[in-house]
Amino acid sequence: MTARIGIVGAGLIGRAWAIVFARAGMTVSLYDVDSSALDKAWEAIRQSLADLKQAGLIEDVKAPLALIQTESNLQRAMADVEYIQECGPENVEAKRDIYSALEAVVARDTVLASSTSGIAASRFTDHLRHPERCLVAHPVNPPYLVPLVEVAPAPATSEAAVNRSMHLMEQAQQAPILVRKEIQGFILNRLQGALLNEALRLFRDGYVSAEDLDKTVKHGLGLRWSFMGPFETIDLNAPSGVADYGQRYGPLYREVDRQRGDDDPWDSATLAALDKERRERLPSQGLAERQAWRDRRLMALMAHQRSVTSS
Structure with missing residues (x-):
């Protein structure tokens, strides 16, 4: 090229x-x-x-x-x-x-x-x-x-x-x-924002620690999402596909969505509490080293993905 x-x-x-x-x-x-x-x-x-x-x-x-x-x-x-x-x-x-x-x-x-x-x-x-x-x-x-x-x-x-x-x-x-039509934040950041907003609310309201929230994604959602998206995930999680999944679990997700308020989950008190927990796990002086670790893990994941047959 x-x-x-x-x-x-x-x-x-x-x-x-x-x-x-x-x-x-x-x-x-x-x-x-x-x-x-x-x-x-x-x-x-x-x-x-x-x-x-x-x-x-x-x-x-x-x-x-x-x-x-x-x-x-x-x-x-x-x-x-x-x-x-x-x-x-x-x-x-x-x-x-x-x-x-x-x-x-x-x-x-x-x-x-x-x-x-x-x-x-x-x-x-x-x-x-x-x-x-x-x-x-x-x-x-x-x-x-x-x-x-x-x-x-x-x-x-x-x-x-x-x-x-x-x-x-x-x-x-x-x-x-x-991205077929203009929209603020495009696709990825709107999806990421939806997850972050809910994660902050769950942390702020005392349902989960910061560490356990990260575990939920790392050892749960993230494993599947590293090689298939959310639509394919739900299509494979019901015997007859996505429409069947919607009938089974749609009422639960609609009810959960109604429970979410329109309050700002990015308030300073929530961020300060989250920062306190994160700095206890990773002091500020260790951020750069951890970022380098992240990149090495991404490289290892990319090398693995290249080594297997992709669909």
């Missing part, structure tokens, strides 16, 4: 995207206005590639690293790129400024995609001359280990831009899904 990719922002997500595209053989131009951030990014990328090699997920570090160039000048960085992955701040006005700057230096048919976690593309692209080539391509962190990408077009986005983005993500060994 010889596509030339531009990445705006050399932070955590920008660095991870650089690995995704370079691993697939694509040339990457990584831009950041801060040259020191580019220096830090280069070393972080090299280390992540070394970890991937050690886990058996890539064969070589030098080959993908050689495909990544860094640049602190936007016009030079984005010259001749076919696709841009923007990884700027989660701020509408900042993104509007970034997209205005990008439109001034790229070709008309260059796809401009944002990594935003929840801002609809129309909110920061409606002022452009060519909003039809703009959309969201929201990854899961880190995207080189968790392959889902939510491709979320705006109403003005062309079918050609959507198709090019979906195809590019497949070529980059990602697992793209199409």
